[in-house]
Amino acid sequence: MARVVCVHGIGQQVQGEALLLSAWWPALGDGLRRVDAGGTLDASEVAMAFYGDLFRPSGRMLSVDDLPYTAEDVDDPFEQELLGAWWRAAAQSDPGVVPPDAQDTLLATPGSVQAALRALSGSRFFADIALRHMVADLKQVRAYLTDPAVRGAVRRRVIGAIGPDTRVVVAHSLGSVVAYEALCALPGHGVRALVTIGSPLGIRNLVFDRLDPAPTGPRTRARGSWPGGKALTWTNLAGHGDVVALVKDLRPGFGDELRTGLLETGAHAHDATAYLTDALCGRAVAEALA
Template identity: 35%
Template sequence: MAPIVLVHGIFNHVRGASPEQAAARRVADCRPRLVESLRRLSIEAPEMVMAYYADLLRPDLPDQAQSAGDDTSFDGLSAAERAAAAEWLTAAGAVPPADPQNVALAPLRQMLGWLVDQRGGGLSGTAREQTIRRLERAIVANLREVEAYTTWPQRRNLVRERVAGVIRREAPMVVIAHSLGSYVTYETLHAHTDLQVELLVTVGSPLRVPSLACRLDPALRSGRGARPAGVKRWVNIADVGDVVAVPPKLAEVFPVDVDETCDNGLGFHGIGGYLANGLLAAAVAPYIS
């Protein structure tokens, strides 16, 4: 049994690997950052395993070379997806389009560029363009993977069953759920009420993104989410520049015990920056030391 289970977010499909191999590879990539943050507290990092589900969200067979989800540019979005992306950016604080009736025609890169200028600490030139492109890919990938997860009922169930199976097998004290993984974990823990988790830590969570929140199962009631029955404590951490974790302050909608903000610099949304952050280390320390 592992004291910590990590539930991954977007960009984690490992082509040609079995789920077990992919999970081992991804957790090996992530663990050094948690080791780094816990070492500052003089705590040895415990074993950590990953609940891997990315292969289940592929619209094709896992061994095929191409998939519709590989297009991570605003240019490839449908009108409905462009509207969802514009809504997402508006929730993040970007200037909304002048004509709300034509949100599908919103200048998405212009909106994202405005956000980067406000939050990026004076980036310019190549660095600015690279940041815009990275965040564009993150938003589109989240939209596409949420679409895959929420519109294919059989795969939604398969994803939740696999994540639940890992948590049940490992019986962890702590579950750390990143990005789309926080969405999946929220639904999984609600669907499997037998699962007991002492501490749930969500990082870079898009649970409040309007176009995603409206698809949650269980649905929000009167605009509020519910704590999964087996979760004793819930800590949420969001980077101030993370355009996936918007709007800020998850606690305004969900029963979060502690709602923290951090600044991981240019890391923005990456899982590594969150795992290396002292706020996360301080949250998990009492459960693993």
């Protein structure tokens, strides 16, 4: 089994494990070089836990009534709330994004949803993402967190990739939620380091409060489970302009032993490789492999 298991994030349904690894493996190597880690990470030591195909509809011929996603498809309260959170975060980090006003806070009407999608399409973060893909990403997050069948199928993919030789799990975006839950479901695992990048794990109500296992304690001070034994090191990295990593510091929800880093990830703030090439990521991986 691989020493390093990677877990991708949202929007990868038309990719594949080999294609994603062709970008992740060199980026991991570059991160290790930033900290002068001895030796190199061989491609055979890295695996991608791929689940994107579970969100890919079966191929079929289109009829005249088939249309891509539009603003009207964002009709679920969870999706509307998450879209609103992305809009507010983008407006705070990108001066080019018009902030929502009070009437758009809850995105309760198709018009306010359209306004949110239009504002995000003009942001640095979502500039290259088509509207239908933005809506599809919202639906992926909702499906994982609210549909037990989807959650189970995705999590089994990650659990199946983690073996007795796995020492590091690097997980991006929604994949960080999956990896966290997978490790919690594997008592006695040998993983030494969990590295989460661009993670939404700290978003209360939408993500944190829906975790499995559920956080314990009073709601305002609830604490999530630690995803391993005392030997596990957890490093969370968040880009300053990463809208998905809305809550940058996960320590209030998971404990002060969690190591937190803030970094610059450039124009494509949520891109996984922008995290993997940073020295903070390289150091977290290198320490566990030493």
